[in-house]
Amino acid sequence: xxxxxxxxxxxxxxxxxxxxxxxxxxxxxxxxxxxxxxxxxxxxxxxxxxxxxxxxxxxxxxxxxxxxxxxxxxxxxxxxxxxxxxxxxxxxxxxxxxxxxxxxxxxxxxxxxxxxxxxxxxxxxxxxxxxxxxxxxxxxxxxxxxxxxxxxxxxxxxxxxxxxxxxxxxxxxxxxxxxxxxxxxxxxxxxxxxxxxxxxxxxxxxxxxxxxxxxxxxxxxxxxxxxxxxxxxxxxxxxxxxxxxxxxxxxxxxxxxxxxxxxxxxxxxxxxxxxxxxxxxxxxxxxxxxxxxxxxxxxxxxxxxxxxxxxxxxxxxxxxxxxxxxxxxxxxxxxxxxxxxxxxxxxxxxxxxxxxxxxxxxxxxxxxxxxxxxxxxxxxxxxxxxxxxxxxxxxxxxxxxxxxxxxxxxxxxxxxxxxxxxxxxxxxxxxx
Amino acid sequence: xxxxxxxxxxxxxxxxxxxxxxxxxxxxxxxxxxxxxxxxxxxxxxxxxxxxxxxxxxxxxxxxxxxxxxxxxxxxxxxxxxxxxxxxxxxxxxxxxxxxxxxxxxxxxxxxxxxxxxxxxxxxxxxxxxxxxxxxxxxxxxxxxxxxxxxxxxxxxxxxxxxxxxxxxxxxxxxxxxxxxxxxxxxxxxxxxxxxxxxxxxxxxxxxxxxxxxxxxxxxxxxxxxxxxxxxxxxxxxxxxxxxxxxxxxxxxxxxxxxxxxxxxxxxxxxxxxxxxxxxxxxxxxxxxxxxxxxxxxxxxxxxxxxxxxxxxxxxxxxxxxxxxxxxxxxxxxxxxxxxxxxxxxxxxxxxxxxxxxxxxxxxxxxxxxxxxxxxxxxxxxxxxxxxxxxxxxxxxxxxxxxxxxxxxxxxxxxxxxxxxxxxxxxxxxxxxxxxxxxxxxxxxxxxxxxxxxxxxxxxxxxxxxxxxxxxxxxxxxxxx
Numbered sequence: 030x031x032x033x034x035x036x037x038x039x040x041x042x043x044x045x046x047x048x049x050x051x052x053x054x055x056x057x058x059x060x061x062x063x064x065x066x067x068x069x070x071x072x073x074x075x076x077x078x079x080x081x082x083x084x085x086x087x088x089x090x091x092x093x094x095x096x097x098x099x100x101x102x103x104x105x106x107x108x109x110x111x112x113x114x115x116x117x118x119x120x121x122x123x124x125x126x127x128x129x130x131x132x133x134x135x136x137x138x139x140x141x142x143x144x145x146x147x148x149x150x151x152x153x154x155x156x157x158x159x160x161x162x163x164x165x166x167x168x169x170x171x172x173x174x175x176x177x178x179x180x181x182x183x184x185x186x187x188x189x190x191x192x193x194x195x196x197x198x199x200x201x202x203x204x205x206x207x208x209x210x211x212x213x214x215x216x217x218x219x220x221x222x223x224x225x226x227x228x229x230x231x232x233x234x235x236x237x238x239x240x241x242x243x244x245x246x247x248x249x250x251x252x253x254x255x256x257x258x259x260x261x262x263x264x265x266x267x268x269x270x271x272x273x274x275x276x277x278x279x280x281x282x283x284x285x286x287x288x289x290x291x292x293x294x295x296x297x298x299x300x301x302x303x304x305x306x307x308x309x310x311x312x313x314x315x316x317x318x319x320x321x322x323x324x325x326x327x328x329x330x331x332x333x334x335x336x337x338x339x340x341x342x343x344x345x346x347x348x349x350x351x352x353x354x355x356x357x358x359x360x361x362x363x364x365x366x367x368x369x370x371x372x373x374x375x376x377x378x379x380x381x382x383x384x385x386x387x388x389x390x391x392x393x394x395x396x397x398x399x400x401x402x403x404x405x406x407x408x409x410x411x412x413x414x415x416x417x418x419x420x421x422x423x424x425x426x427x428x429x430x431x432x433x434x435x436x437x438x439x440x441x442x443x444x445x446x447x448x449x450x451x452x453x454x455x456x457x458x459x460x461x
Numbered sequence: 462x463x464x465x466x467x468x469x470x471x472x473x474x475x476x477x478x479x480x481x482x483x484x485x486x487x488x489x490x491x492x493x494x495x496x497x498x499x500x501x502x503x504x505x506x507x508x509x510x511x512x513x514x515x516x517x518x519x520x521x522x523x524x525x526x527x528x529x530x531x532x533x534x535x536x537x538x539x540x541x542x543x544x545x546x547x548x549x550x551x552x553x554x555x556x557x558x559x560x561x562x563x564x565x566x567x568x569x570x571x572x573x574x575x576x577x578x579x580x581x582x583x584x585x586x587x588x589x590x591x592x593x594x595x596x597x598x599x600x601x602x603x604x605x606x607x608x609x610x611x612x613x614x615x616x617x618x619x620x621x622x623x624x625x626x627x628x629x630x631x632x633x634x635x636x637x638x639x640x641x642x643x644x645x646x647x648x649x650x651x652x653x654x655x656x657x658x659x660x661x662x663x664x665x666x667x668x669x670x671x672x673x674x675x676x677x678x679x680x681x682x683x684x685x686x687x688x689x690x691x692x693x694x695x696x697x698x699x700x701x702x703x704x705x706x707x708x709x710x711x712x713x714x715x716x717x718x719x720x721x722x723x724x725x726x727x728x729x730x731x732x733x734x735x736x737x738x739x740x741x742x743x744x745x746x747x748x749x750x751x752x753x754x755x756x757x758x759x760x761x762x763x764x765x766x767x768x769x770x771x772x773x774x775x776x777x778x779x780x781x782x783x784x785x786x787x788x789x790x791x792x793x794x795x796x797x798x799x800x801x802x803x804x805x806x807x808x809x810x811x812x813x814x815x816x817x818x819x820x821x822x823x824x825x826x827x828x829x830x831x832x833x834x835x836x837x838x839x840x841x842x843x844x845x846x847x848x849x850x851x852x853x854x855x856x857x858x859x860x861x862x863x864x865x866x867x868x869x870x871x872x873x874x875x876x877x878x879x880x881x882x883x884x885x886x887x888x889x890x891x892x893x894x895x896x897x898x899x900x901x902x903x904x905x906x907x908x909x910x911x912x913x914x915x916x917x918x919x920x921x922x923x924x925x926x927x928x929x930x931x932x933x934x935x936x937x938x939x940x941x942x
Contacts, residue, residue, distance in 0.1 A: 062548075063916055065723040068555050069548040073523040075811045077510070092504040093923055096527040115502050116583040118590055122499040147522075147547035155551040169725035171916040208725070217606065275603045276642040338743040345813070378852045382863060382940040383881055385647045390883075392854040392862050413852070413859050413885070415940070437727075456938075457885050459859035460732075 030056060031134065031190045032036045032177045038082070038182035044103050047084035047111055051126050051183040051313075054097070055079050058143070059175030062150050065166045071148060078178075082106050086114040088123035100305035106344045110227065122335045127313040129186035135193070135308060142194035142218040143176045157227045161202065166234065168227070170200030174218055181313040189309040195347060196221050201395060202234040206372070206461065207408060209233025210375055210395035211256065214435055232376060233396040242458070243399060249370035249426060249451040251363050251400070257353065257445040259376045261295075263389055265351060265439070268321055270330035270340070272423035279387045279419050283327050284428065290425040291325040297348035304433050304444040306350035314346035321351075330429040355431030363429045363449045364401040371455070372398040372405060376414075379438060387417045392459070412455035422453040462487075462529070463627065466619035467833040469513070469534050473621050478542060478763065480516040480559060480705035482620035484767060485529060491578065491611045495589045496635035497604065498596060500646055503586065510810040514768075519556025520548035524595035525811035534820050535646050560793040560801045564623040569764020571631045573660025577611035580661045583788040588664075589637070590610075592673045596639045599677035601684065607637035609664065610656075610910065616767075624769040625873040632656055633663040634910060637673070641680040650676050651865055653701055655845050657758040658921065679866060688939050689867070695706075695842030696884060696932045697835050702845045702864050703823065703927040704907035710888040711743075711750055712818035712925060714857035715777050716804070717786040719816070721795060722885065727912045729855025732888070733783055735796060741783040744892030747826065750778040752787060752819040754803060759820035760908045760922040761806070767814035777821065781893070789816045810904055818847040820908075822926035832929040834861060835897045842870040843937055850883060850940060861885040863940055875876050880942040897931035904928045 031036065038052040058076040078097040083090055091113025094107050116237065117287040150172055161168040178192040197214035198221055211229035215221055218308065272278040280288075298318035299308040308316050312334065320328045337344040338373040364372070379386030393411045402404065429447035436443065462485045473481040487509045494502040511534065512525040522545025524537045589607040596605045614633040619625045634656035640649045652672055657663050698706070713719065714731040722730060733741070753773035754761045765771055768790055777785050787804035788796075805814040836844060847865025854860070867879040886894075908924035 041831070059917075061917060063726075065725055066555070066721065068552050069520060070723050071523065072521060072544045072548045073525075073811045073813050074544060075525045075587070077525070077527055077811055079508075090503065092502070094504060095507045095510055097527075098509070098527050101565055107507060113505060115580055116501050116581065116586065117500055118498075118586055120499050122496075126751075147544045148550070151547040167722060167725070171726060173521070173917075181806065199726060203722075203725060204737065210726075274823075277604060277640055277647045336866075349773050377855050380850050380852045382861075382883060384649075384852045388941050390850060390852045392852065392859065394855055411854060411859075413854070413861060415861075415938075432792050457859060457936075459854045459856070460887065461854075461856055461858070 030209040031062045031180065031194060034180035034190065035182065035188070039155060041103055041107065042182065042184055045084060045107050047086055047114065049085035049126050049184045051083040051181070052420070053424050054080040054180040056178040057175065059173060060147065062154065062172045063313065064154060065169040065253040067161045069151065069154065072183060084110040084114050085125065086111060088119040089114045089117040090120065091117055091308055112310050124334045125317050126183035127187050130315050132189045132309050132315045137193040137305065138176055139194045139217040142174050142196045142216065145174050145218055153223045154232060157223060160236050166204040166231065168200055170198065172198045172234050179307065181309065183313065187313050191307045191309070198223050198226050200230045201226055202227065202230040204234050206236050206239060207234050207237035208395045209237060212434070237396055237408040240410045243409040245412060245455050245457050247452040249367055249452050251367065251370065251372045252448045252450065253374050254432045254434050254445040254447055255375045255436060256373045258434050258443050259379055259438045260389070261353060261418050262351065262436050262439045262443060263379060264405065267387055268330050268331045271336045273330055275284040275430055278387060280327060280330060283329065286327055287325045288327050289322055289325040289422040292425060293322055293422050294320065295322040295353040296320045296352050297350045298352060299348065299350060301352060304350050304352055304442055306348065306441060310347040314344050316348045318348040319345055332380055349441040353431065353446055356428050358427065358429040360429060360447055363427055363447060364400055364405055366379050366427055366449060367403060370400045371409070382415060387419045389417065390415050410461055411458070411459050414454055415455045416454040421450045421453065426451050462617040464624070465529065465531065465534060466617045466625055470533055470619050470621060472535060473538060476542060478515050478517045480621055481513060481538070483511060484514050484810050485617045487615040488809065489578065489613045493585055493589055493609045495593055495607050497593055498590060500586060502908065503582070506813060511537065511627065512539045513537045514813065515545045516557055516751035517542060517545035517672060518549035520552045521557060522543055522548055522623050523813045525745060534551065537760065552937065555748055557791050558794040559790040562790065562801065565765060565771060566625050567765070568627045570629040571630050571658045577633050577661040578613060580714040588669065589758050592637050592670050595670060595673035596677035599674065599681060601641045601681035602677050603642045605637065605897040609635040618765065618767065618769050620769055624767045626769055628764050630658060630763055631659050631660055632679045632910070635664050635667060635669055637676070639677040641684050646682040646684050648680055650680035650683060651847065652676050653865065654910065655942040656760060657906065658762055666877055666900040683880045686878040688856065688879050689879045689882045689937055690896060691938050693837045693934045694937050695769065695870070696935050697839060697842065697844045697932055698932070699846045700927040700929060701847050701907050703930055704925040705821065705848045705926045706862055707823055707927055708818065708909060708912070709851060709853045710820045710857060710860055710891065711778065714888065715786045716816045716818060717788040717792040717796065718835055720786060721792055723915065727916045732856045732858050737783050739767065739782065739784060739877060741782055742893065743778050743783045743889055744781045745895050746781045747898060748778055748781045748892050748895055749824040750776070750821055751824055752777050752802065752821045753817045753929050756820045756906070756924060759906065759924040761820045761924065762774045766803040766805045767865060768805040770801045772803050775802060787819050789814065792816060806868065806921055808921060812919050815919065818912060818923045820924040823928065823930065825904040825928040826898040828900065830897065830899050832899055832903060835899065835929055835931045836870055836875055838875040839870045839931065840872055843879065844870055844875055844881065845867045858887050860888065881940050883940040885936045890930060891935065894933045894935060895912040895930055898931055899928040
């Protein structure tokens with residue numbers, strides 16, 4: 030696909046009379062099989078490429094985004110983008126396109142992931158449905174396989190291209206009064222084990238039957254990696270240097286300070302085997318390994334190109350990855366450390382309550398278990414939490430083994446450990 | 462597009478399938494976003510394509526393409542059939558059946574006065590620029606955002622049953638936010654979404670710039686406001702705040718696909734299960750929710766839904782009792798309903814239509830009543846304007862909401878400004894605590910453009926109108942830990 034993108038981009042850039050022209054491509058070729066009540070409810074196939082052209086006229090910009098068909102109306106696309114730019118106001122924060130840089134071209138497409146046919150997927154799901162029907166369980170979920178291609182080209186000679194495949198399966202198994210959830214994803218569909226994923230969700234659902242009432246309050250909690258991902262990912266939105274410099278964020282004035290437990294290290298690295306990702310951001314800025322928090326100390330915040338230039342810093346790029354350094358400690362080891370607490374499988378519907386303190390709210394879901402004296406005792410009904418990842422990461426009791434996971438709150442994969450947190454605020458309860 | 466739709470009907474009817482439909486869509490969106498005086502995004506989006514849905518042996522298949530031509534329609538139809546055949550292998554005892562719908566040969570166009578795409582783009586940019594400029598003049602304001610979103614969707618729907626429907630939908634929306642820093646705090650205040658299916662005349666009627674200085678001043682005032690007392694007290698909610706509470710605690714739980722378990726893996730299920738129909742006391746006797754997809758300028762007023770069902774008006778909660786759901790043809794048939802409520806909508810030609818919230822509105826009271834009269838009967842409580850934090854569990858029971866502006870109510874009077882207020886309740890308890898609503902003079906058609914549901918997530922728009930309303934004895938807390 031890189032050749033096709035390059036050829037179209039060349040045609041557009043050569044035809045453009047604007048001061049600068051940037052061309053962005055994104056192709057999504059994806060098959061999604063959704064299921065609910067132990068049957069397929071939607072089974073879909075799509076192949077869509079979007080083409081986005083940004084022109085610069087002096088310090089004014091205009092962008093036109095369209096679906097890419099066989100008939101590319103280069104003249105019309107440019108005319109409309111220029112018309113927008115000419116009618117825009119001058120941008121006091123204007124930045125020309127990203128300068129040319131040698132960004133490695135990564136092609137991570139596994140052919141089997143792209144080519145698996147609907148019948149094969151249905152066969153795999155059929156085994157799960159049959160088991161669920163036999164066991165009087167209900168199963169829901171989604172089985173996805175796809176190829177994703179991105180390209181950025183501009184008049185400064187930048188050429189950035191990335192492609193990857195991805196397969197994922199998530200499933201929720203339900204009994205009359207409980208549910209369990211599990212999920213996995215990989216570039217290679219052969220490495221996804223649907224029956225194993227289903228087995229984890231099924232075990233959670235069965236262990237979770239007949240949950241007991243527990244009163245809200247402060248509890249030590251073990252967060253499984255999926256729960257950590259959704260909770261900690263929210264913090265990423267605030268790790269912006271400009272917000273901090275303007276006094277709007279939790280991180281204001283904290284650069285270089287120890288803000289979290291010394292065992293907390295958060296970094297991004299597109300080339301890490303733990304969580305490989307795209308090595309450039311949406312503007313085409315190259316992404317290199319960067320520590321955000323090292324041993325509890327705030328080392329870096331995100332700098333876009335304008336704010337970096339204004340403050341004499343280097344732009345960091347906006348990475349599509351976060352890695353939270355883990356340990357080899359097992360779940361059982363963490364459970365043994367809990368005097369009185371809870372095991373949380375995942376969260377749901379997390380939203381900000383207070384941006385400055387990064388206080389979030391959300392619900393526990395699909396597997397909540399009470400732990401006492403180091404032993405998992407019984408399932409309990411779900412809670413709403415009101416707490417901050419910033420506070421939680423300063424109150425870490427221990428860190429366990431991690432895994433790569435795509436949470437529900439951001440679309441890209443992260444690598445997250447299991448976490449044992451002190452005094453997590455479970456503020457109210459619900460009825461199931 | 463009509464000629465291609467007829468071609469589709471012709472070739473699809475020759476296939477050995479139970480049913481098929483096509484949506485050929487042309488979507489245009491203009492999105493403008495300014496951060497302070499910097500135009501961060503001035504974008505035109507234009508997408509075209511087609512999606513074909515096939516029912517074979519009681520199971521669905523769906524495929525889409527961005528090429529709009531006869532040969533591609535043939536290819537995509539074959540692909541959708543192949544996928545439906547795969548689905549049918551594992552359908553078990555269940556067969557998809559569709560509730561009956563008359564054949565429609567019709568056109569629907571949202572009435573507008575001013576085509577938003579004919580208004581010069583510099584007028585729109587200058588409006589947003591002027592708003593941010595006005596807000597930045599207020600001492601204490603460190604950041605401003607303003608935006609405008611204008612949409613047009615042209616769609617041709619055709620089915621093997623014979624329906625052929627052409628629709629053109631316009632939607633217009635704008636808003637802005639000011640951030641203040643000071644007193645060791647950060648606070649924001651917004652002129653919030655007020656989208657409607659109207660033309661640019663809606664943007665011009667919003668008095669956007671006229672309110673900019675007030676909004677910025679209120680952001681600064683919030684820095685110095687007090688935190689609320691914690692505990693149970695009364696609430697008076699304005700239509701903007703209440704629209705989100707309605708959306709989450711009434712709109713989503715009464716989507717029939719969710720009730721039947723179709724969304725269990727992501728968006729969740731519902732406590733409002735079918736055995737409760739006609740007997741469950743969802744709210745107090747003055748709680749009346751009417752779904753109305755014929756509401757003039759309503760965001761879900763599209764003439765017909767995305768499976769060719771005509772838009773309708775019906776009660777979902779009447780005199781406090783749960784009486785109906787929103788539904789699609791498939792889920793309506795499961796419960797034996799004679800007809801779908803026309804709530805199947807997709808966010809694109811490449812998305813499968815799913816059960817969405819209709820224009821679902823809390824009805825105003827018949828008796829003359831003002832917001833001040835609601836407040837006058839509160840001894841201890843909070844008055845809340847606008848939307849803030851929001852979250853609800855996957856069965857739609859435990860919810861927690863914030864707001865954008867808060868005032869203490871003491872002995873029947875609105876008093877000092879508050880900040881960081883949250884309220885938390887359980888859905889039926891909350892709606893049963895409603896004891897007062899204002900009359901129709903104070904009813905507002907607030908709504909949403911980005912309601913997320915489905916996997917992969919789809920975005921939908923709908924109006925959730927409301928009067929001002931008073932709730933008794935609700936748990937109020939502080940939003941900062």
